[in-house]
Amino acid sequence: MTVKLIADSASDLPASYYTQYNIELLPLKVHIDGQDYEDLVSIEPKTVFNKIREGQMPKTSQVSPDLFLKKFTELAKTNQSGIYIAFSSQLSGTYQTAVMISEQVKEEYPELDLTIIDSKCASLGYGLVVKKAAELLQNGGSKEDIIHSARFHSEHMEHLFTVEDLEYLAKGGRVSKASAFLGGLLNIKPLLHVEDGKLVPIEKLRGKKKLLKRILELMEERAEDLSNQVIAISHGDNEELALEMKQLIQEKFSPKDVYINIIGCAIGSHTGTGTLAIFFLNENS
Numbered sequence: 001m002t003v004k005l006i007a008d009s010a011s012d013l014p015a016s017y018y019t020q021y022n023i024e025l026l027p028l029k030v031h032i033d034g035q036d037y038e039d040l041v042s043i044e045p046k047t048v049f050n051k052i053r054e055g056q057m058p059k060t061s062q063v064s065p066d067l068f069l070k071k072f073t074e075l076a077k078t079n080q081s082g083i084y085i086a087f088s089s090q091l092s093g094t095y096q097t098a099v100m101i102s103e104q105v106k107e108e109y110p111e112l113d114l115t116i117i118d119s120k121c122a123s124l125g126y127g128l129v130v131k132k133a134a135e136l137l138q139n140g141g142s143k144e145d146i147i148h149s150a151r152f153h154s155e156h157m158e159h160l161f162t163v164e165d166l167e168y169l170a171k172g173g174r175v176s177k178a179s180a181f182l183g184g185l186l187n188i189k190p191l192l193h194v195e196d197g198k199l200v201p202i203e204k205l206r207g208k209k210k211l212l213k214r215i216l217e218l219m220e221e222r223a224e225d226l227s228n229q230v231i232a233i234s235h236g237d238n239e240e241l242a243l244e245m246k247q248l249i250q251e252k253f254s255p256k257d258v259y260i261n262i263i264g265c266a267i268g269s270h271t272g273t274g275t276l277a278i279f280f281l282n283e284n285s
Contacts, residue, residue: 164274
């Protein structure tokens with residue numbers, strides 16, 4: 001039985017990656033200019049970031065239940081085994097909807113062989129989990145190997161990130177409005193991470209140099225060995241800052257690789273422009 005790997009667009013991997021590794025893409029929705037778009041399919045991240053710069057506040061919604069129903073039914077009908085690695089259940093209802101639709105499909109097709117994993121990750125933290133699973137699958141890994149890897153990487157993935165303006169996260173209900181107001185008032189950049197799938201503020205710093213230095217310090221504190229890792233950086237249409245961070249990481253830790261990509265439409269709608277996020281494992285498998 002063949003194994004089909006499924007992921008949603010909150011992984012912030014480029015569309016070409018899904019094609020290259022034959023991963024089933026499930027797009028989240030972005031509502032802007034009075035229209036609904038499919039993240040990574042019918043709208044590009046730069047379009048969303050330009051709209052945000054114009055003062056718009058895009059809205060997002062989870063993967064469509066109808067799309068889940070269609071894809072999971074196809075899996076059952078074609079006798080394929082599936083692994084769906086999902087966006088953090090603490091940041092979206094996508095995981096819960098997938099579980100619900102899976103149970104619905106099993107009522108008609110009891111033989112459905114689908115494992116749904118809550119990555120508890122976002123952006124390229126989630127993307128690194130998917131990348132590792134895709135590489136294992138391409139190299140002939142068993143379903144059990146891929147599930148074990150995805151769960152391990154999900155459990156040990158660190159997220160460190162900063163945003164230009166907490167207002168976007170506050171309006172989306174991701175952080176408190178009091179925190180957003182304080183950050184904007186004092187022109188202080190917040191440093192946040194993800195804890196059990198939720199966004200949690202760590203501290204606030206003044207000035208870019210202090211911020212980047214602190215990120216490096218936290219990376220060193222939290223990881224046992226960064227030289228043997230692929231580290232990922234995602235950015236809110238600020239590649240220059242991402243490249244600066246990459247250079248600092250390479251100079252200090254000499255990792256196997258540093259992978260950079262722009263933040264996708266769905267995540268970017270909640271973080272705004274100028275976001276910088278770094279992802280790595282706190283324990284190597």
